[in-house]
Amino acid sequence: MALKDWINYADYSDLQNFAYYPYETHNIVYEIGYNLYQVLGGLIAWIIDVLFPNNGLSTWLMSGPVVNLFAIVNLALIIFLVIFTGVLVSLWQERKTLGRFMDRRGTQIGMKGFLQCVADGFKTFMKENTTPKKVDKMGYTWTLSLVIGTSVLVACMLPLSDRFYIVDYDAGFLIVMAIYALAPLFILVSGWAQNNKYTLIGGMRAAQSMISYEIPMLITVCAVAILAGTFNIGGVVAAQNETMWYVIPMALGFIVFFTASCAEAERTPFDLAESESELVEGWQTEYAGMKWGLIMLGDYLRGFASCAMVSLLFLGGWNIAPFVSAEANAFLPELVQLLKGWFVFFLMIWVRASLPRVRIDQILNLGWKVLTPLAIINLGIAVVLKTGGFF
Amino acid sequence: MVVENTIDTFDAPPEERISRERFETDQMWIYMGPQHPFSHGLWTLKIKVDGEIVTDAEPVIGYLHRGWEKEAENRTYPKIIPMADRLCYSASMTYTHLYCMTVEKALGIEAPDKAKYIRVVADEICRIQSHLMWLAAMGTDLGNLTIFLWAMREREYWLDLNVRLCGQRMTTNYPRIGGVRNDTTELFDRDVLRVTELFEKRLWDIIDMIDDSSIYVSRMKNIGCLTREQCANLGLTGPAMRGCGLDFDLRRDMPYSKYAEMDFEVPVLQDGDAYARYRVRIEEMFQSCLIIKQAMRKIKALGKNAPYRVKVPSKVPAGRTFCKLEDPRGESMMYLVSDGTDKPYRLKVRAPLFTNLSASKPMVKGCRVADVPVVMAMIDVCMGESDR
Amino acid sequence: MAMKYLDKYPRSTAKTLWVLKPLWSTIKLFSKTVVRRPVTIQYPYEKEWLPDNYRGRPGLRFDMCVGCGVCARACPTGCIKMIEVPDDDGKMVMRPEIFLGRCAFCGYCAEFCPTNAMTVTPEYELAEFYKKNLFWGPRRLNFEDTTPEMEVHYEVTLQSDIDAGNPERRVHVFDVDNPVVKEDACIGCRKCEKVCPVGAVTMIEKGLNERGKPKLVPVFDHDKCICCEQCVIDCPKSCIHIEEAL
Secondary structure (H helix, E strand, O other), X not given: OOHHHHOOOOOHHHHHHOOOOOOOOOOHHHHHHHHHHHHHHHXXXXXXHXXXXXXXXXXXXXXXHHHHHHHHHHHHHHHHHHHHHHHHHHHHHHHHHHHHHOOOOOOOOOHHHOOHHHXXXXXXXXXXXXXXXXXXXXXXXXXXXXXXXXXXXXXXXOOOEXXXXXXXXXXXXXXXXXXXXOHHHHHHHXXXXXOOHHHHHHHHXXXXXHHHHHHHHHHHHHHHHHHHOOOXXXXXXXXXXXXXOOOOOOHHHHHHHHHHHHHHOOOHHHOHHHOHHHHOOXXXXXXXXXXXXXXXXXXXXXXXXXXXXXXXXXXXXXXXXXXXXXXXXXXXXXXXXXXXXXXXXXXXHHHHHHOOOOOHHHHHHHHHHHHHHHHHHHHHHHHHHHHOOOO | OOOOOHHHHHOOOHHHHHHHOOOOOOOEEXXXXXXXXXXXXXXXXXXXXXXXXXXXXXXXXXXXXXXXXXXXXXXXXXXXXXXHHXXXXXXXXXXXXXXXXXXXXXXXXXXXXXXXXXXHHHHHHXXXXXXXXXXXXXXXXXXXXXXXXXHHHHHHHHHHHHHHXXXXXXXXXXXXXXXXXXXOOHHHHXXXXXXXXXXXXXXXXXXXXXXXXXXXXXXXXXXXXXXXXHHHHHOOOOHHHHOOOOOOOHHHXXXXXXXXXXXXXXXXXXXXXXXXXXXXXXXXXXXHHXXXXXXXXXXXXXXXXXXXXXXXXXXXXXXXXXXXEEEOOEEEEXXXXXXXXXXXXXXXXXXXXXXXHHOHHHHHOOOEOOHHHHHHHOOOOOHHHHHO | OOXXXXXXXXXXXXXXXXOHHHHHHHHHHHHHHHHOOOOOOOOOOOOOOOOOOOOOOEEEOOOOOOOOOHHHHHOOOOOEEEEEEEOOOOOEEEEEEEEOOOOOOOOHHHHHOOOOOEEEOOOOOOOOOOHHHHEEOOOOOOOOOOOHHHOOOOEEEOHHHHHOOOOOOOXXXXXXXXXXXXXXXXXXXXXXXXXXXXXXXXXXXXXXXXXOOEEEXXXXXXOOOOOOOHHHHHOOOOOEEEEOOO
């Protein structure tokens, strides 16, 4: 058989007939992953077939379940790489923008400073990977992987468009928030397991602040869900496209959610878990080399996820604007979502450049006495708007 | 952590046992330093914390001891001036000034008027750049890097003035026994008033960032409080003292050089907290600008040909001399025992920061861990002069 | 005179809307720096302008130097050493060699130089790969574009002049000070004549010593003398000292 026979390109209409297609709607990432495997796997299958004609392996490689398996592997890789690149861009954006806020230049090495991320990655790889003698090995290693893992999961679970997602599920934001809320526990355990006083205090602080900021965040998500009538992420975005961006009726909710997500992502006004002026590096003190690099990556992934959530909840997600025609909205919605996320990240950088770190008692006061009541008022506004028939 | 007093409670009656079984939390010592982001320089602040509250503290210094005073005994008098530069990186001008004043007093000579005015200008430039350095460090201690870079940007202008004046940015080596190294250059005369006027405008940007931000103000208010009595007992000097309500400034009350002719105010605040110390320092920068303007006017009136340096003998007559001056951080004093040769027999430096650091225990007691950098930033730590 | 800052602050933070003022001032600067470049100087590519009196490494004008060793004695860190090098005619002369690894850039060598052969230079990029390269010999210390501003003049006014109402007269320290010999103690060893870098010492016969032989004593030519104290240091009987004019 010729090479052409092994490779079977498919677009969405063909994929619908594919017996193992796991989605109900069009998923462009699966399509890319499927076609990618068709090219690579088909090539391998053809070579094996040329060498050993009529063997079973080639047909097995190109059979439905195997194709589906590798297509899903490709899907995971592509989604992670896209999010990863987005995070690197936001890292670069932070460096350059923060520099301009401070009247300096930021990084300048390679591609206007973008390659500095790569250099930093290599640097952390090259560093000696030390583990202190007296740490609790189990807690030390596992909590680290879990913190990073949940961060990656949260960042990847948020869709970039209605065709760029992993799972389309009705509990949407609830699941995301649930995974988001797991990290404080791991940070607390990690701070304890490192057997260091700075990490202990840092872990406690992280747990305190994150738990107190989960609540206004969740209430605000609920308010959005009341307006949209669904927790489904695509549903919320579609509802905003029909009416208006929810930042307009719920400006209060936007501010509350933005502040709380700054705190959730441990961005600077609220980064007291790793406040370097008093706690050296907070709960990350004992992590060396690439472990620390991964923690930094996890931090930025959480920041990126926060920004993506703000964009999805309040800024209309991947649609450019409600009054823009459907054809214009359909042009690269992923890029629109990323740009909106980067815009929100710019706001976070702005806040970081302007404000000093908040003390732990002040952050708790702010969380419980200001943001939570405001979030409840915002919920009331949402209920009034919904029952009043405006949405 | 739950600690049950098991030994006591076993033989106690049941009713009492219940009352004795209470939650007790362990207090722990945290060593902040010597290599810690909050300690500007090498020193350790041991703090005892109960959760987040600091219950006890103890400063440990000596990591930067260089044997300065012993080293000074082996050098001739002019050779100590570059060493006095290196006592404190941001107060080099005042320390060299102090040293030269001390030796002049021992020699019984007076520097010419012009040299005194130039020294006043140089001192105030030094004070402003030192306060800007403190402002920058304070910004990082509070977790905001923007203040750091903005203050450093302003500081560059003052360091450039130092270059115009004597050719070096920080280790200036400018005052001499009996005068100053060189007359003011034309570039300096031209630039100093420009920089002063520019700075008076641009400092408001930084003030806007800090005083109009409720987070900054709430971080600094009501922490690190000292009363007037505590302050006097601990021997605090400088802006840290004036923030506690003690109205004393050597420049006004025991004027040296030409400060008696200058018209300026000494800011004093009664609050005694970190915010008061911050405000005293900011106001001092404005007052320093005023002094510079006045002194430059006087230098201009003296004319280009006025003497700026008199010839001094190389040997200092035997005796004991004591001299003090208002440093950016407080009162620095020097005690010189001379034995008639061209080398000092003993040169003792009383650095303001050495005593100010001893106030760290009453200041941080009762604060939270997060307040420790803020409180300690307000006394403007510089280890070069305290360890010597 | 009023306080400039304390009169205005503290303001109520509620009036300035808690955190909005700092947010406004940072975004103001951001919009400025996006248009014009930030103030950073890209150091290796662009450099700050330095005035001529900038105290970088010391520079030496070989021909003006007389090899008196004042710089070596004035150096607070002791990084200057007098070494013998051939001059343009091949004659061996004493010239300073500087170990820049120890130099504190205080400028004393230029300040105390009697002939102003030593200057300060605005050169500050001095890093080397090997320690031996940090020893700068007299020829290497030469700085091409030496301008008169790079000289540091040790000009002083005498207190006696000020008292006499003549404060504008500036003198060089080495012009007014003079070496004086105690003739009783002098043994006429001619050491001072040999070490004098400018040839200001001549030995003359003056009187008789206790054994009735003619006695040699140094006589100093005050116009030539630069008061470098070389004779004071090398005198085996310590019978020369510097008389300071005040």
